Amino acid sequence: VISQMARDFLAIPGAGVAVExxxxxxxxxxxxxxxxxxxxxxxxxxxxxxxxxEWP
Structure with a gap:
């Protein structure tokens, strides 16, 4: 449960992914x-x- 919460709150999206x-x-x-x-x-x-x- 805590690891799932950490992934949800601490995840950093890739900056260039949307552009690519x-x-x-x-x-x-x-x-x-x-x-x-x-x-x-x-x-x-x-x-x-x-x-x-339409974002994936």
Whole structure:
């Protein structure tokens, strides 16, 4: 019970996992353009409804 509580409260999520998952789910993004894609661009796509994210 205590070990389960420790895992629930002390777990640290990976910072880059969501970003990597997003790039994996966007299969049309080429490797060459992947480095130049800015966070603001992704935020704008989400805001305009062009990109819908369903987190795993």
């Amino acid at each position: 998952w997003m790039f994996s789910s966007l299969r049309h993004v080429c490797a060459d353009t992947c480095c130049s894609l800015k966070a603001e661009t992704i935020k704008e796509w989400i805001r305009q409804g062009l990109l819908q994210i």
